[in-house]
Amino acid sequence: MKRKVISIPAHATLREAAARLVAHHIGMLPVVDEAMHPVGVVALKDLLNLSMPDFVRLVEHLDFVHEFGAVESFIPDAATLARPVKDYMRPVTTVKEECGLLRAFAIMLKHDLHDLPVVDEQGRLTGIASRVDIGTAILATWSHG
Template sequence: MQIRDCTKREVFSVATATTLDEAAQVLVEKHVGLLPVTDEAQRLVGIFGHSEILALFLPACVNLIDDLDFVHDFGALEEVSMSPEMRTRQVSDFMREPISVEETTGLLRAYTMMLQHRLHDLPVVRPNGTLVGIVSRVDIGTAFLTERETDPLSRLEIA
């Protein structure tokens, strides 16, 4: 089975010039965790999500600490809000490099990419990079399990 078979075609995306405030609104209102960022031709140029917004509020040193069990409260950091200047900055300033798969990619290959890049959602593109949809871990798991139920050869036991 290919990833195109379980891709959600209705996908919320933003342009590179979208402000941080506008992108945050889309994330909240549409209840999504990742927004593909596209250019004028609808080609995927980046990804932006909750992780990028939350990273703005965490001190850089948090990544250097191996064990956060002793930190019970982040104190004043919990009360920080975005400045008006930050809200008007463009998504292109904060987006990550695009991580995607083409429509013909197999389910397990796509899932492996999600694990490697710690993504729960993965944009799906055509060979020219045009965004066609998005797929989640749940979509892949459901498709994989459904295929196994209907395919007699897949019932072979793996030892």
Template sequence: MLVREAMTSPVVTIPTSATVRQAIRVLLEHDLTALPVVDESGRLAGIVSETDLLHHVFEHDPRAFTRRPATAASPAPRRVEEVMTRDVEITLPNADFAVLAETMLKARITNVPVMAGSEVVGIVSSRDLIAVLARDDARIRDDVLAAIAEYGPDGPRWDVSVHDGVVRLRGRADASAQRIADVIARAIPGVTSVSIED
């Protein structure tokens, strides 16, 4: 499966000049956990997450302390560019979704902007990973059958079963037809692995 088949698009972005409060409101309004940050020309400048925005926003309530709490020497950040992450992992629409998912999990990254040239065309979040895995087995089976019929209408007939995203293909086919069926099945959203049996 390719990234473009699972990414969230169109993507909601925010300019570097936006205030922290504005970014918080955008996250809430769109039910998001992060926003790609773009400069004046629309180029990716960073990414800002809920956690980035919440740091230094709340002041301590003196009623909760017996003595007055210490205050920070510097004022709280006001602009998104002050709190965003500048070193951003990115991906491409035609990248392998499984490779991206593995990278996100290993690096504990929850959001990755998708770039086409210098344009942000989507975002992949941990919610998108969950959405792919949550696809119903019956729907995956239907999609696999439809894709095989579309790309190989004159090819071998396959018996397809799916359990927890694992696709089992049974049919009499030569090595070339098996490779093609394997590639087609792996491209279907929600497929975690494919096995072929004669």
């Protein structure tokens, strides 16, 4: 688990969220309240979906599309980027610090998550566990058997 967590307040803009994702080279931002309780998440894929052409959602197989041409450089309009994160965040799934590795991994699989916010007993954000963090911790125990 990573203890240095990059998060964002719910009132921050989508432009600010994008800047944090880029600056810290991360794929998910927990959205927190003033007391550092997670209230949602904004993922890289959520923001990238703002640039995705509508037809992508309608086409079952994209194999025939070799490039998107002019839409490759599409940037959402200023009004969209000025919207607050709370308008785009998804519900957050968390685990407590004492959660077992297999349980945490099962939760990630069930909810199709790559990153999982970790909270303390008071529900405050204390870390982020990735699939790689959890998976390597599980595999590390195999060499002790």
